[in-house]
Structures are given as C-alpha cells and as structure tokens.
Amino acid sequence: MKKVGVIADTHGNLDPNAVEIFQGADLILHGGDIGSIEVINSLEEIAPVVAVSGNHEDERTAVYDWITTVEVEGIKIALTHRFFPLNMEQVVNMPPGWQRIMGVDGVRVLVFGHSHEPLCSEGGGILYYNPGYAGPDMTEPLRTVGVLYIDGGDVCAKTYFLSPPPRPEYLDKALTFKLSAEVE
Secondary structure: OEEEEEEOOOOOOOOHHHHHHOOOOOEEEEOOOOOOHHHHHHHHOOOOEEEOOOOOOOOOOOOOOOEEEEEEOOEEEEEEOOOOOOOHHHHHOOOOOHHHHHOOOOOOEEEOOOOOOOEEEEEOOEEEEEOOOOOOOOOOOOOEEEEEEEEOOEEEEEEEEOOOOOOHHHHHHOOEEEEOOOOO
C-alpha cells in the first residue's frame, strides 16, 4: 500500500500537523497556491513532491506546470489547481472528451485545489479530490489536508482536520471515500 499526502492552498504556510499527518508518505501532491518554495522544501524532507502552480505564487513557485499527471501503483492521478466545474453535478455532466482536451486521458483520480473547500466524490469512475485549505489559520475557518491510500487498483481518500472545526456542521466535510478497482 502506498501513502500519498495531498495538500493545497498553503499560501506560504506549512502547518506542523500536516507534517505529522504526512509522515511515512511515499509521495506528496501539492495542488497549487504554494506561496513559498520553503513549503515545498519542507515537504521534500518527508517524501518526494509533485506540485502545480496556482494563482497565488511567488517567482520561485510559479515555475510549476498548471497540470501534471503521476502514476502510483498503476493508478494515474491528474494534479491541477483550478478545476473549472463549480460543483459535482457539473463534473458528472462534463462533455465527452474533456479528459483528452485537458491531457488527462485514463486518470482514475483528479486532485485539485483553489476552492478552499474539501471535496471527495466519484463520477464516471474518476475520484475527484480536493484536500481543502491548508494555509494560515487566520484566513479560513476550515483547514484540512488529505491522504490517498493506494493498494493495487483500490484508492481510499481521507481528509484530515489541521485544527478543530469552528462549527459542528464542518465535521461533515471530513470525508473518506474508496474507489474500488472494479470500476465499470
């Protein structure tokens, strides 16, 4: 089983709780709005990092591509910052061929950031995963990161709180989802 840490929207801040959650990871994916190369350097002390640029980067983090793919145990993962559908209903109803247009044919997981909201849902055999906002705690009430656990053809995504949520309804945002190898 491979452990893949997933983080986005750090905006120059790496929470010590994220470092603890990612211990033992085989790989870390950063979904953009890195904000400071020191975030990447610190994450690389834990595991190799694959990152994409977001819309709030400095000159040293703006060098990453806007979209990339990586393969872990035969599972193709696409990583981008801005994924354009506004909600899962739009994702499920994407026009045919959108993966080819974006250059992500054959992906089983699409990781993204930007919205600052954790999201974990499946549509058309693809797991759509946004780990949420991991930046400074003074700007957003909900701060989260995620981990993908990949075992053969199975992918389990889990979202972790970096700090206690401010209101009980945010507990619903702590999502766990399993995408099985037996996809139709």
